[in-house]
Amino acid sequence: MVKICCIGAGYVGGPTMAMIALKCPDIEVVVVDISKPRIAAWNSDELPIYEPGLDEVVKKCRGKNLFFSTEVEKHVAEADIVFVSVNTPTKTRGLGAGKAADLTYWESAARMIADVSKSDKIVVEKSTVPVKTAEAIEKILTHNNKGINFQILSNPEFLAEGTAIEDLEKPDRVLIGGRTTPEGQKAVAALKAVYAHWVPEDRIITTNLWSAELSKLAANAFLAQRISSINAMSALCESTGADVSEVAYAVGKDSRIGPKFLNASVGFGGSCFQKDILNLVYICECNGLPEVAHYWKQVVSINDYQKTRFVKRVVSSMFNTVSGKKIAILGFAFKKDTGDTRETPAIDVCHGLLGDKAQLSIYDPQVTEDQIKRDLAMNKFDWDHPQHLQPQSPTAFKQVSVVWDAYEACKDAHGICIITEWDEFKKLDYQKLYDNMQKPAFLFDGRNVLNVEEMRKIGFVVYSIGKPLDPWVKDLQVSI
Ligand SMILES: NC(=O)c1ccc[n+]([C@@H]2O[C@H](COP(=O)([O-])OP(=O)(O)OC[C@H]3O[C@@H](n4cnc5c(N)ncnc54)[C@H](O)[C@@H]3O)[C@@H](O)[C@H]2O)c1
Numbered sequence: 131m132v133k134i135c136c137i138g139a140g141y142v143g144g145p146t147m148a149m150i151a152l153k154c155p156d157i158e159v160v161v162v163d164i165s166k167p168r169i170a171a172w173n174s175d176e177l178p179i180y181e182p183g184l185d186e187v188v189k190k191c192r193g194k195n196l197f198f199s200t201e202v203e204k205h206v207a208e209a210d211i212v213f214v215s216v217n218t219p220t221k222t223r224g225l226g227a228g229k230a231a232d233l234t235y236w237e238s239a240a241r242m243i244a245d246v247s248k249s250d251k252i253v254v255e256k257s258t259v260p261v262k263t264a265e266a267i268e269k270i271l272t273h274n275n276k277g278i279n280f281q282i283l284s285n286p287e288f289l290a291e292g293t294a295i296e297d298l299e300k301p302d303r304v305l306i307g308g309r310t311t312p313e314g315q316k317a318v319a320a321l322k323a324v325y326a327h328w329v330p331e332d333r334i335i336t337t338n339l340w341s342a343e344l345s346k347l348a349a350n351a352f353l354a355q356r357i358s359s360i361n362a363m364s365a366l367c368e369s370t371g372a373d374v375s376e377v378a379y380a381v382g383k384d385s386r387i388g389p390k391f392l393n394a395s396v397g398f399g400g401s402c403f404q405k406d407i408l409n410l411v412y413i414c415e416c417n418g419l420p421e422v423a424h425y426w427k428q429v430v431s432i433n434d435y436q437k438t439r440f441v442k443r444v445v446s447s448m449f450n451t452v453s454g455k456k457i458a459i460l461g462f463a464f465k466k467d468t469g470d471t472r473e474t475p476a477i478d479v480c481h482g483l484l485g486d487k488a489q490l491s492i493y494d495p496q497v498t499e500d501q502i503k504r505d506l507a508m509n510k511f512d513w514d515h516p517q518h519l520q521p522q523s524p525t526a527f528k529q530v531s532v533v534w535d536a537y538e539a540c541k542d543a544h545g546i547c548i549i550t551e552w553d554e555f556k557k558l559d560y561q562k563l564y565d566n567m568q569k570p571a572f573l574f575d576g577r578n579v580l581n582v583e584e585m586r587k588i589g590f591v592v593y594s595i596g597k598p599l600d601p602w603v604k605d606l607q608v609s610i
């Protein structure tokens with residue numbers, strides 16, 4: 131029986147390994163992690179991450195051919211194929227701080243694999259890493275040559291959170307990069323055979339190592355660029371009276387452009403886009419390509435601009451001050467159908483409003499109070515370290531309360547900000563919310579989920595990204 135071990139039981143390691151176990155009953159899969167609470171949660175009824183459909187997959191395989199363990203070294207030693215799916219945060223200190231990928235966790239995993247291995251292994255990069263990481267990993271794995279043959283493959287993951295199970299079950303493509311040597315190609319074939327259990331062969335792409343590593347960064351840069359492009363247009367729409375949804379629809383009808391990923395928003399979030407683009411920018415700089423670096427950096431700059439612009443709209447519409455005013459924040463996760471808050475635009479919006487002394491009442495159906503307070507207290511980029519290495523006692527914000535109901539969050543509020551596009555926010559009784567708010571009652575839709583005209587009929591002063599401006603908002607606008 132082929133044995134797979136995956137180092138890192140996070141958003142990627144957990145679901146991807148559960149899918150392999152489900153589709154390959156002839157393979158034993160063990161997911162290991164240094165975090166004891168995380169492994170305990172994977173072995174319990176309350177999984178550490180919320181992802182539609184994940185519970186069912188885990189329940190079907192756990193204890194049969196899917197195991198979660200903290201015995202990292204034992205399972206790595208026994209495995210034929212070792213996936214590495216550990217954190218690759220943005221560096222906060224030293225060379226490349228604020229841009230380059232911090233490969234501390236990857237390096238320590240690679241050193242451990244080298245130390246405990248007694249048999250040949252295929253080592254698979256599942257984490258998103260800079261181009262040429264495989265070369266460094268190869269050097270680490272072979273540093274104390276014990277006659278063991280390691281083959282390094284790059285097999286980046288393209289799943290999106292909230293649809294991870296769907297994406298894993300029917301991927302657009304699986305990408306496997308390997309050395310062009312006979313041994314390298316044998317390893318590629320072995321990993322291809324795993325995916326071929328359920329992925330059609332024409333969707334399994336094989337390339338050289340560097341193409342696979344770079345394709346992951348490129349794919350995320352292209353996706354994020356679409357969002358920054360439509361968000362840049364949203365600012366122009368507000369100035370001209372065009373409607374960004376109509377523009378996106380018209381543009382997306384061109385089959386060369388396509389309709390997906392053109393939803394204007396308060397800004398993109400999530401653990402990957404910003405981090406991976408900054409990483410790409412750094413690699414371009416290191417390769418003497420400042421113009422290319424600058425081009426991609428703009429995708430992140432426009433995203434920062436969009437978040438700032440939203441906060442300015444809120445403050446300027448409310449007579450240029452939110453000091454002491456209650457503002458309801460509906461949604462904290464970086465997108466719907468996930469409890470993940472990494473790099474969520476909600477953090478920047480909350481910081482912006484708190485900077486103007488607002489009182490925030492936050493509601494998200496999947497994010498805990500503890501998580502929200504930790505996020506608001508954390509330094510930039512600190513979130514992307516294993517949980518036990520993150521700062522432990524967040525500062526309590528007197529200006530922030532976290533509640534478990536949207537109606538409670540909005541009661542007596544001066545304004546509502548919709549930050550995550552949870553379906554339940556479309557179905558709220560807005561008349562009831564309006565009746566229980568201070569007047570004038572403001573509604574700032576950062577996700578374009580509401581019908582602006584209906585909301586205006588109720589009596590709200592409405593701002594919706596990239597939509598023709600409410601006369602009120604227009605009259606009070608400041609330069610943005
Ligand atoms: N989240 C996504 O949607 C997504 C998608 C594609 C790629 N990626 C990439 O995949 C990688 C993992 O992302 P994630 O979201 O799963 O992160 P995560 O923080 O959820 O999980 C990483 C896990 O690795 C563990 N870990 C760290 N060092 C370890 C070590 N030396 N030994 C054992 N365990 C260790 C941590 O405790 C943590 O549980 C990152 O490189 C990320 O960029 C993420």
Ligand SMILES: O=c1ccn([C@@H]2O[C@H](COP(=O)(O)OP(=O)(O)O[C@H]3O[C@H](CO)[C@@H](O)[C@H](O)[C@H]3O)[C@@H](O)[C@H]2O)c(=O)[nH]1
Pocket residue numbers: 258287288289290291292350353357390391392393394395396397398399400401402403464465466
């Ligand atoms: O039209 C759109 C689409 C998305 N978003 C926002 O963009 C962010 C990222 O969304 P999404 O890409 O759906 O989620 P992620 O889980 O971050 O997935 C991205 O990042 C992963 C990690 O690398 C990749 O594997 C995926 O392919 C890639 O889509 C979220 O804040 C979304 O709200 C928009 O604002 N407008």
